[in-house]
Amino acid sequence: MDFQLTKEQKDVQKAALEFAKGEFDQDLVKELDESRGFPERVWKNACKLGFIGIHYPEEFGGQGMEFFDNVLVTEAFCKIDSGIGNAMSTVDLGSAVILKYGSREHKEKLLSALAKGEIRTSVGLSESIVRKDFSEATTTATLAGKEYVVNGRKGAVFNGSVADTFLILCKESNEGWITLVLEKDEVSQITRVKKMGLKMIQFGDLVFEGIRIPAGRRLGNEGEALLHADHFYNELGLRNAAQGLGIAQGAFERAVKHARQREVFGRKLSSFQVTQHKLADMVVGIEVARCLTYKSAVEYDQERLDPASLAVTQLEVGRRIVRIVYDAQQIFGGLGYMAEMDIEHYYRDVVMIGIELGAEEELKDAICGMFQ
Helix, strand or coil, X not given: CCCCCCHHHHHXXXXXXXXXXXXXXXXXXHHHHHHCCCCHHHHHHHHHCCCCCCCCCHXXXXXXXXXXXXXXXXXXXXXXXXXXXXXXXXXXXXXXXXXXXXXXXXXXXXXXXXXXXXXCEEXXXXXXXXXXXXXXXXXXXXXXXXXXXXXXXXXXXXXXXXXXXXXXXXXXXXXXXXXXEEEHHHCCEEEEECCCCXXXXXXXXXXXXXXXXXXXXXXXXXXXXXXXXXXHHHHHHHHHHHXXXXXXXXXXXXXXXXXXXXXXXXXXXXXXXXXXXXXHHHHHHHXXXXXXXXXXXXXXXXXXXXXXXXXXXXXXXXXXXXXXXXXXXXXXXXXXXXXXXXXXXXXXXXXXXXXXXXXXXXXHHHHHHHHC
């Protein structure tokens, strides 16, 4: 498989890097990380330039490119800053489900608004932090005439307190699993969840108490919502891999710069073999992560991405990125622990991305399906 970027892809990558370098102000980064705020201005400007929804069809407000281009944008953004980069890459969670399963009306309304920066979306699937466990799902949707009555809760929802629209997985007694589109003002209660990293992405617990939703808000067909969940997790896995790849690259470049400037015992830190070997291992790890991520993105665009193959990418990228950023932090020594240094929040952020990529045991089970 040829991973040589085309001229158009290189242009996308270059444009994303230039945008991020100009917009991701480090004072803003520190302010938002401390306040757990969302980079509103950066988001609006990214939408104006077509970075959000770059892979949507032009008729729905996008640039008509491929998801691979979205991976390149995510990687570039997270390289320049892990906090804002991750926030930008999650403003349209659930768009993959809308693209594949939504009606034309849903696509025209939701995708166009996402591309323009008018709304942010998210997905509520599991009731717990264990995202793929639907065995004890309690959120229900009862059909009453031309409406669904929704009761239940969803836990640790990405963008929970800032999203305008949610795709919610519900159990309907007659139809099985369904996906409903709910607006923010239709959620009975939203509670913010504090966490160690990714502080610009708000997690929230959602509560629904007798919420009435027009039947036309059901996304896709009756009983197919578990397919929606599978498709969402496949695309999310690719987003997470791209986020982690960008963070690892950004951490590595900061470590190289520091090693070249820092003097220890009268020598540049970069002149010590132990430092050079650590950086060499980081180069290898980034190259492996990039090859796997790009391969899976190409397979996704060609509609031949196998869950076991994606699990290989998620498992190995997850292993590599956390180690790379940890090693980068070690090169900074005690300075790497200080909040004033970028590498400190890179490490906090990459830990969450490693978790999101999946537990090793779960991913190994998926890989085992290849030879059973």
